[in-house]
Amino acid sequence: MRTMKLKLHVWRQENRNSQGRMETYTIEGVNEHMSFLEMLDVLNEKLIKEGKEPVAFDHDCREGICGSCGMVINGRAHGPWYKTTTCQLHMREFKDGDEIYIEPFRASAFPVIKDLVVDRSAFDRIIQAGGYVSVNTGGVPDANAIPIGKETADQAFEAATCIGCGACVATCKNASAMLFVSAKISHLGLLPQGQPERMQRVLDMVAQMDKEGFGNCTNTGACEVECPKGISLVNIARMNYDYFKAQLKK
């Protein structure tokens, strides 16, 4: 088992309105089997003992599914591992003496709340604008009354695995939310259940996305590379197709 000493540069910011700054901490005895967040836990325990406020960061499931965690690690959203959330990154990636830069997901639509914690409620508002099938509880047909080909079901499932973490926005130079929005458009648009509202949905969700202040997509593809769930750019193409069609129909 390897242990290491690291120098951490961490973004500290009191609240929404205050100025932030990078602070430097050294930490010793980091075990290679630790997760990245466990390393931050160790840092926080040390800070508390020294009477300093611990570093705030969002996290919950710590198994890559809830989408709470997210930080920019050495310039990359969720750090260096491919298809991996921050909570699943492990310290064996690093070596003794490394310096690590840790910053929040930055975008004007994601204001910093404290340290590494940002406000991603814009994502919720985009879903609220139309990211659903309008059915009430009860009175629906038998589940097998709607056969769906395996391939279609699998494609819809893949789009639906988006965890709403916001790495796609944080990594995009335009802070575009297209990958996130298109994942939902695809998930529902591919399925028969999503057809009746398909055109209205894309118009409403895109309008909300613009209203929230996310930037435009210029097809750099950076989002796909950093997305921890491997959400594909194909979804953006599908969404653009639907969007133009819906506009023509308007």
Added chain:
Amino acid sequence: MAKLESKIPEGDISTKWSKHKSKIKIVAPHNKRKYKILVIGSGLAGASAAASLAELGYNVHCFCYQDSPRRAHSIAAQGGINAAKNYRNDGDSVFRLFYDTIKGGDFRAREANVHRLAEVSVNIIDQCVAQGVPFAREYGGLLDNRSFGGTQVSRTFYAAGQTGQQLLIGAYQALSRQINMGTVKMHARKELLEIVIIDGKAKGIITRDLENGKIERHFGHAVVLATGGYGNVFYLSTNAKNSNATAIFRAYKKGACFGNPCFTQIHPTCIPVSGDYQSKLTLMSESLRNDGRVWVPKNKDDKRAPNQIPEEERDYYLERRYPAFGNLVPRDVASRAAKERCDAGYGVGQSKMAVYLDFASAIMRYGRIEANKQKLDNPSDADIKRLGKGIIKEKYGNLFEMYEKITDENPYEVPMRIYPAVHYTMGGLWVDYNLMTTIPGLYALGEANFSDHGANRLGASALMQGLADGYFVIPYTIGDYLADEPTTEITTDHPAFIDAENAVRNRISKLLSINGTKTVDEFHRALGKIMWDYCGMARNKEGLEYARKEIQKLREEFWREVKVLGKNETFNQSLEKAGRVADFLELGELMVIDALHRNESCGGHFREEYQTPEGEALRDDDNYCYAAAWEYAGDNNDPILNKEPLTFEYVKLTQRSYK
């Protein structure tokens, strides 16, 4: 003494629910919007309840501590959701699902509730499909199923290893639709810290805004708790880091009885602990036991790599001990069997506290089927293996990836190492048939209540229960209470609101003023260790008595030595944790008291003194065939035990056997 009125409807079990629905009071449509309902929690139970109640016309407010309702811990459920659809034509039925659940719970659940759960299970699948939940399909376009532990039929619907995520997103979308229509007001990043009781009824809550510390009062005609379980009492569990018991524990301290607090589920297949910095444990879905075979070496201290150990020197102990169910025995049975082997010295890995879960034979089996399908002539072993891996990847790909990220080992090549870990709590607030606690107007749904799983929950039943309670039970039963309540709102200047707010403020000031020497996590880890060692997979009188004293000491030390920095008025995660751990320190003791009083073994509650000669749980139906509902009696008194006798009219009380 609290009065436990279970309100089980009369009549034959198969008609109880439908008759009850047609008989209970309902609120007229034009009156519904005059009733404000507070739903706490936005997981499967909370989100589905909030959305369905709003669709009916109620004025709903929904609260969650996360930054978005989509992050509730239901999202992490992997394997699947049960429903008695009998799409496989393999003899499944509502009765069989009911029977399996009662038996799986080792006869410590209420028959009427469980039967209702089995009945509505079929509606859940229809509902989710209509919402666009992308369940796994067969090539013909119909829904696919897999098998789970404790059953001999295939009734589990799934979406790869992310079923919880897909179901929660479905409920979240339904909730989002209502938020958009203005029928639900969502309060994210707000945590319930107190429940307000007026004239004996739940009439509101006090919350803390986690971003700025604002303490708020909220009135509601009814309060619905859907806040999940309390596995985090153990510090290390598969629960999300922030999952907590504060809402249900505040309810307990306000007079709601706590049902069977010691019934904890230790899940057999989790990634073992790797070091003392460990912050949480990760589950490997039970669905893996469909295809994985569990084994340890036959020889103690076998130092060989698993692939070097020949077949005849392996002990497939589940297949050996339980030939009828094999690797698919219920969770409590599988967990104890793993512990037994490791305690006897046959464990594997560095810590020796692990067993193998091996996919090698499944890979070859699937590979051969695939080779046949593809009409390959004389496929080589390597070809078969490659094809088989592809199938396994399709079924469990995300789980295998997760395993590899955590352990740095490739489970397609070497068997997984697994060990049991705390996963779920069957105990929770005692509720009647309408899901109401012993406080009128206060409801508990999903894992937060005690009702459906007895002493052991079967796999793929948690998602089923959360959604049953939220989509199909509470929307009916809440009307029975509200119909008699005045529509007028009580002002939040009422003395009960002021008192509750003051209690919250005092507690926060106290936590911030101690400024001791130990962090909140240090206390939490210490509590977790006591609980795991003495109130975990095996318990005995002596250990439990010792644990109770240790917890009391730890609690006393906590209120003297805890160090919480910062202020209330900021985003303060240490303060959040401190409040939750303070409650765990009391709840842990209640769990121990319950475990100590139950002089029998049943399901996940295994008292070493009470076992059969083969080491199976030995129930005592003459003396303990009841649900224990504990009533708070003040900080300096022992809680009062109330008993709800359980009667079994439709499933005969027998010793559970999976042999």
